[in-house]
Amino acid sequence: MKDNPNSTPGLNRRQFVKTGSGLLAMSSFPVVPDLPARPAAPPVAGPIVEGFPPAQLVGRPAPEGLKPGLPTAERVGFAIVGLGSYATGYIMPNLANTKNAKLTALVSGNQEKRDTLAAAYGIGNDHLYDYDTFDTIADDEAVDVVYIITPNVFHRALVERAFAAGKHVLCEKPMAITEADCQAMIDAGNRAGRKLMIGYRAQFDPYNVKAIELIRDGRIGEPSTVVADHGHLLPLDVPKNQWRAKQEVAGGGSLYDIGIYNVNGARYLLGEEPTAVRAKYHRGSGNPEVTVEEEIEWQMYFPSGVIANCSSSYLTTNNKRIHVQGDKGELTLDPATNYYLRALHVTDRSQEHHRLEEIQIPESNQFVPMLEEMAACVREDREPKTPGAEGLRDVKIMEAIYRAAESGEEVSIG
Amino acid sequence: MKDNPNSTPGLNRRQFVKTGSGLLAMSSFPVVPDLPARPAAPPVAGPIVEGFPPAQLVGRPAPEGLKPGLPTAERVGFAIVGLGSYATGYIMPNLANTKNAKLTALVSGNQEKRDTLAAAYGIGNDHLYDYDTFDTIADDEAVDVVYIITPNVFHRALVERAFAAGKHVLCEKPMAITEADCQAMIDAGNRAGRKLMIGYRAQFDPYNVKAIELIRDGRIGEPSTVVADHGHLLPLDVPKNQWRAKQEVAGGGSLYDIGIYNVNGARYLLGEEPTAVRAKYHRGSGNPEVTVEEEIEWQMYFPSGVIANCSSSYLTTNNKRIHVQGDKGELTLDPATNYYLRALHVTDRSQEHHRLEEIQIPESNQFVPMLEEMAACVREDREPKTPGAEGLRDVKIMEAIYRAAESGEEVSIG
Amino acid sequence: MKDNPNSTPGLNRRQFVKTGSGLLAMSSFPVVPDLPARPAAPPVAGPIVEGFPPAQLVGRPAPEGLKPGLPTAERVGFAIVGLGSYATGYIMPNLANTKNAKLTALVSGNQEKRDTLAAAYGIGNDHLYDYDTFDTIADDEAVDVVYIITPNVFHRALVERAFAAGKHVLCEKPMAITEADCQAMIDAGNRAGRKLMIGYRAQFDPYNVKAIELIRDGRIGEPSTVVADHGHLLPLDVPKNQWRAKQEVAGGGSLYDIGIYNVNGARYLLGEEPTAVRAKYHRGSGNPEVTVEEEIEWQMYFPSGVIANCSSSYLTTNNKRIHVQGDKGELTLDPATNYYLRALHVTDRSQEHHRLEEIQIPESNQFVPMLEEMAACVREDREPKTPGAEGLRDVKIMEAIYRAAESGEEVSIG
Amino acid sequence: MKDNPNSTPGLNRRQFVKTGSGLLAMSSFPVVPDLPARPAAPPVAGPIVEGFPPAQLVGRPAPEGLKPGLPTAERVGFAIVGLGSYATGYIMPNLANTKNAKLTALVSGNQEKRDTLAAAYGIGNDHLYDYDTFDTIADDEAVDVVYIITPNVFHRALVERAFAAGKHVLCEKPMAITEADCQAMIDAGNRAGRKLMIGYRAQFDPYNVKAIELIRDGRIGEPSTVVADHGHLLPLDVPKNQWRAKQEVAGGGSLYDIGIYNVNGARYLLGEEPTAVRAKYHRGSGNPEVTVEEEIEWQMYFPSGVIANCSSSYLTTNNKRIHVQGDKGELTLDPATNYYLRALHVTDRSQEHHRLEEIQIPESNQFVPMLEEMAACVREDREPKTPGAEGLRDVKIMEAIYRAAESGEEVSIG
Numbered sequence A, B, C, D: 001m002k003d004n005p006n007s008t009p010g011l012n013r014r015q016f017v018k019t020g021s022g023l024l025a026m027s028s029f030p031v032v033p034d035l036p037a038r039p040a041a042p043p044v045a046g047p048i049v050e051g052f053p054p055a056q057l058v059g060r061p062a063p064e065g066l067k068p069g070l071p072t073a074e075r076v077g078f079a080i081v082g083l084g085s086y087a088t089g090y091i092m093p094n095l096a097n098t099k100n101a102k103l104t105a106l107v108s109g110n111q112e113k114r115d116t117l118a119a120a121y122g123i124g125n126d127h128l129y130d131y132d133t134f135d136t137i138a139d140d141e142a143v144d145v146v147y148i149i150t151p152n153v154f155h156r157a158l159v160e161r162a163f164a165a166g167k168h169v170l171c172e173k174p175m176a177i178t179e180a181d182c183q184a185m186i187d188a189g190n191r192a193g194r195k196l197m198i199g200y201r202a203q204f205d206p207y208n209v210k211a212i213e214l215i216r217d218g219r220i221g222e223p224s225t226v227v228a229d230h231g232h233l234l235p236l237d238v239p240k241n242q243w244r245a246k247q248e249v250a251g252g253g254s255l256y257d258i259g260i261y262n263v264n265g266a267r268y269l270l271g272e273e274p275t276a277v278r279a280k281y282h283r284g285s286g287n288p289e290v291t292v293e294e295e296i297e298w299q300m301y302f303p304s305g306v307i308a309n310c311s312s313s314y315l316t317t318n319n320k321r322i323h324v325q326g327d328k329g330e331l332t333l334d335p336a337t338n339y340y341l342r343a344l345h346v347t348d349r350s351q352e353h354h355r356l357e358e359i360q361i362p363e364s365n366q367f368v369p370m371l372e373e374m375a376a377c378v379r380e381d382r383e384p385k386t387p388g389a390e391g392l393r394d395v396k397i398m399e400a401i402y403r404a405a406e407s408g409e410e411v412s413i414g
Helices: A013-018 A085-095 A111-121 A134-139 A152-164 A179-192 A206-216 A239-245 A254-270 A367-380 A388-407 B013-018 B085-095 B111-121 B134-139 B152-164 B179-192 B206-216 B239-245 B254-270 B367-380 B388-407 C013-018 C085-095 C111-121 C134-139 C152-164 C179-192 C206-216 C239-245 C254-270 C367-380 C388-407 D013-018 D085-095 D111-121 D134-139 D152-164 D179-192 D206-216 D239-245 D254-270 D367-380 D388-407
Strands: A076-081 A101-107 A145-148 A168-171 A196-198 A223-231 A276-281 A295-301 A307-313 A319-326 A330-333 A344-349 A354-360 B076-081 B101-107 B145-148 B168-171 B196-198 B223-231 B276-281 B295-301 B307-313 B319-326 B330-333 B344-349 B354-360 C076-081 C101-107 C145-148 C168-171 C196-198 C223-231 C276-281 C295-301 C307-313 C319-326 C330-333 C344-349 C354-360 D076-081 D101-107 D145-148 D168-171 D196-198 D223-231 D276-281 D295-301 D307-313 D319-326 D330-333 D344-349 D354-360
Touching: A076 A085, A076 A367, A085 A101, A085 A111, A085 A367, A101 A111, A101 A134, A101 A367, A134 A152, A145 A152, A145 A367, A152 A168, A152 A179, A168 A367, A179 A196, A179 A388, A196 A367, A196 A388, A206 A254, A206 A319, A206 A330, A206 A344, A223 A254, A223 C223, A223 C295, A223 C307, A223 C319, A254 A295, A254 A307, A254 A319, A254 A388, A276 A388, A276 C276, A295 A388, A295 C223, A295 C307, A307 C223, A307 C295, A307 C307, A319 C223, B076 B085, B076 B367, B085 B101, B085 B111, B085 B367, B101 B111, B101 B134, B101 B367, B134 B152, B145 B152, B145 B367, B152 B168, B152 B179, B168 B367, B179 B196, B179 B388, B196 B367, B196 B388, B206 B254, B206 B319, B206 B330, B206 B344, B223 B254, B223 D223, B223 D295, B223 D307, B223 D319, B254 B295, B254 B307, B254 B319, B254 B388, B276 B388, B276 D276, B295 B388, B295 D223, B295 D307, B307 D223, B307 D295, B307 D307, B319 D223, C076 C085, C076 C367, C085 C101, C085 C111, C085 C367, C101 C111, C101 C134, C101 C367, C134 C152, C145 C152, C145 C367, C152 C168, C152 C179, C168 C367, C179 C196, C179 C388, C196 C367, C196 C388, C206 C254, C206 C319, C206 C330, C206 C344, C223 C254, C254 C295, C254 C307, C254 C319, C254 C388, C276 C388, C295 C388, D076 D085, D076 D367, D085 D101, D085 D111, D085 D367, D101 D111, D101 D134, D101 D367, D134 D152, D145 D152, D145 D367, D152 D168, D152 D179, D168 D367, D179 D196, D179 D388, D196 D367, D196 D388, D206 D254, D206 D319, D206 D330, D206 D344, D223 D254, D254 D295, D254 D307, D254 D319, D254 D388, D276 D388, D295 D388
Parallel strands: A076 A101, A076 A145, A145 A168, A168 A196, A223 A307, B076 B101, B076 B145, B145 B168, B168 B196, B223 B307, C076 C101, C076 C145, C145 C168, C168 C196, C223 C307, D076 D101, D076 D145, D145 D168, D168 D196, D223 D307
Antiparallel strands: A223 A319, A276 A295, A295 A307, A319 A330, A330 A344, A344 A354, A354 D354, B223 B319, B276 B295, B295 B307, B319 B330, B330 B344, B344 B354, B354 C354, C223 C319, C276 C295, C295 C307, C319 C330, C330 C344, C344 C354, D223 D319, D276 D295, D295 D307, D319 D330, D330 D344, D344 D354
């Protein structure tokens, strides 16, 4: 041990570093810094700032990036319409994490559920509505934005009623059942002079945003193929699934529910619009309770020559993948559109080396930036990033996909 | 096309399935279900429940697992003491996501920061304190729990003052600078008849909880080796790092800051207590501003024969890995203790096959269950899962590690 | 240190364990086994077996699984026809790794290349042929099997000439340009009473074999969707790519070259035959040197209702993925069909947990078992696992895909 | 379909592109290239080069990178001494894959095993030896290099005898039991004027070579910590394990067998030499058949201040990991030293993004380049990359580790 005095037993940290200056002459190993003795606990009695350097407990500014939001009173107030699992499990908790929005009203046909949630979130009775009293929300000054999270078929009427009440609207996707309905909703917003945003959370997801950025930056070269698949099972004993199985309420099946992520995803990742589609329904489970298509596969053709090979299914486990192949590499979001768990890989493979890069974004949340966008549009009087026209575009494409599946022919999109 | 009538162009979904019953006789391919025509939009005027089956918009119960929490008024009130980046970035936003806790008071030596946060979170002026007025929190009935998130050296005094004020206490780890301080804090809680919990978030993290469960279930057989490393850089131009560099405020260096995850992690993953340690400081950056140890490596010896090889460092990038090797396989948490991003792998490798299993827990959050535990202990009058004794144990082991590093000898832990 | 005698300095391994029996009374830590002193080196002079226990250097049997192959003289002799990069880079080196096959002859139109390889592999002059002298291989008793690795269009004639010479044949895929050619080749083999095997290496690949086994075992439940994509760039300045760009030599484009992996892969993974296809060409690079289709996407419809969404491309980087989605999970081979690097994942995802299992097969080689199969069929006089009928089936499907792409209609497969 | 003439049914590929020049006026979608009709099969009779452009079947040069090796007669001849699983499973098959080496002789104490292998590899009787006749290999002109793959304790004597026979030597690691033996072996080689190389296959492994390159290129910044662990089970009913359990034959336990990969790996990854070590044995299985240490943990201290925390174990499943932590990122080889399956990750993690890059090297083989190095040193009369001095260095360090474990003290390395 003689040859390494740094670790000589018996010397404490302070002592041994005092025996030499800088690196000890005989040592091949750097010394530890000059460590003071461990401090005694500060006195119990009396204000702690007296006994200790006040700098530590006083002066530090709020950390960068962790600035608190607007004072509660100044935040944009949201009414939630439809209190299903998405609203209560994802939107309402995340409203609390925004800096500029707040929950101020609830609308539901189920009074008991609504009242329980109101108590939990501290919403007063005068901000609770059902579908009979909904129109009186016009007089509720705490509500700036109405967020529609009901089954698809009700979107149009509720959006029109919200605009009639003078509120801004955030509406879940798919925007509506038909192109005509979508257009009517856009027109209603324009007439009312209010904002209309569609709840495309993936476009606010840091993973998807990063994927767009990487493709634009040329990381995979010129895109040539998109492969996009979304699927999940639809067990009908789970209440939240039941309306999705009904054509008259959902307005469409797996395509409208989750296939829309393939449609929207291919569009924002490529940055161009498909001009034609082909499609085919395929097997069903044979369950007579299900009156929508359970599986559909389709292709979308883009002006650049890119083709997107897509499928959506209610007969597979959770599968949410979007893959873009280019002439310099690949980009894969898998899962692409989960609520919390996404993965982004960028790959380039040569004969010599394969380079697989995973990009992780530690604190990614897509709900908060989506809600912030709506709040910002209201506060700044500007168009949302995902306006009604974006929702209309997808419905138009999906209507073309249905027509293609029914006709067996390629269908152009105007 | 003749041979597959299912896709005959010109028939729509309804028509072609009507041309036969069930599966079409000539087809090798299943037909799609009987899809009704796409519904028209519901009428704009009038309550929507009139025009459509009320079942969809009315009767659904609150989704299982998404039950709302306690009414706001009944929740356990938390005062946050110390408004640094961890408090403002992680604890305060997550309080809003609990079902049984709420934020009711703020304590800071920086009045401006405190007031801004109070406005953002809607905390009234009569619930704001500084370190001079902190003791008057005794009269604040909105406060049930005081959560101490200050630099380490202040923990003891603030905990004692909180107990003196009759509050329950949640205190960040490391619990205190010395074993004696820890014991004093436990005693103060006992005298006051109040709960004392230490903020070991990892023990509430679904990933770490799952890892414990897998090891207990024998997935990796008999553990033989733990390798645990935690490191991050400590640039001193970032305000939140500054106190950590000072022995008189932090009370210890990388070991107290992040090495504690190795100590605590090895203990809860193995389910046993180390009986001896060896340790060695190593190089420092030479930065005279840093008066704590920047790097230390140590070994912990467990009664079962397991050895844990550990290191902590302020001179490496983010590295937070705990690995347990057994005689049937391996379990790796890497990162083990990030705020949001963790990964859990269980591996078994034979000459023939390697089986690498990754377990992902989609909506895992460790802050909420930690805060819920504190709230539950108050409401149910029971001991926390991570009480003062747990914090004391780690400090005792870390003090032994420092003694071992100073003496160069193996140090037993009583 | 007093309290842990195990590590008392000064005692050696032998000594300290002698101070107690079993675990030392005072120790909480198990002792190391009774280690004998390190041996001295054995004497330099004289046979080593004298000075040391002969057991170690003598009696051990050959390790299980590492049994040597047949004596060289008894192995099945292979002639390689066509000395391109696949033959010289993969087949010839792997012949040396079989236990029952050997390289005995070379056939090439390039005399210099052939002679250089012959010298490297120790093939005598009387076993070297060009395409004029090829038919005299009939008299070469060292040749049992002729392995055809030429551009596609030459397969039929060379196979027929090989059969005419009385040899067994292993022929690269695609088996031939047309269904009629394939049938003629099968007929020629039958007439000659010789074996015909098609070189579907993936069916001998341990990763693909394992994937089949997992699907049959129900790991992903009932399959519903296959997504299969193969692509690579085709730079024409690389000699080995040039013939692939020419319709008159390749007989087809990306579909025949690599799309065939999608066709064959979907069939063996599902264990059923597609009954109809749809397809569409898409963009080309515009390079007039390329007279084959560069990109094609197609769908294959299976009797069970499974749909396979496929693409092949010469305009993307290396992409070789086959994915099967079931109602209990997913299985992904990505890359599926690389020469040496494959990856197999089996995934099941629920709302609560995602379980991603990667299966690695350390010493997987697909060339050796393919070559062994051909040798075994010759030695055991049995049909190959991948006979001519297998090659014909794929060509028939690919011809249907081309017809579907040209007609825009669904094409049934008889 | 009217609106997309490209896919009009009834037109074939050739026709529709002839209807316009370049892009069709009405189409938004690029056309496919001008595809000629599918070729007919070439004529069966007659040399195939007559009927088809000779360019395809004649003139192509040998593919770049796939150049054949030296003619068999000119290759460097290897005698294998010791025919255990490593020799027969890895070295002998890979000799066949080199371009400059060949297997020419076998040495074993087990005549039956030797003769069976000789038949399989076509080695004549006059090139077969046992340990009595080994010295007569001096007269065997087919042998240039003797590769010693016996239990450790025999290395020295066999190497000395091989040098006495005038042969070059490749010797497995660990080079010998003691530093003195290593030095004697080096001296013997120098006296004989023959090359001595130690079989450090990992230093020839493309993954480890790439890792070294990345660290030297600064990808992880300044290294601060190495964590290196190697372990595997040692079931004694497997013949190849038996000698490893015996101190008098193995000369050391898990450290000599696999811990050496930690020692050598840390050295080549860091590019510097450790100057001191500490170590500790820990639990044993208690199996009296095992007379070597089964588990040992140690630390190596490097002049730069880097510390390497290491362990080796016979009580864990396959674990072969080397991790280097720097101030800009991490590099992990896991598995680091498998025969065929390795993985290399380079990671950098910030608060904002984690970037995990996996580098895959498709056709990596470490045996071939190691054998090629030995052959090249003989042919070019130069020192091997891993000479005797490299083997001596590791034995010296491992002897220091054993002394440190026995003394409980830090041991310097001269």
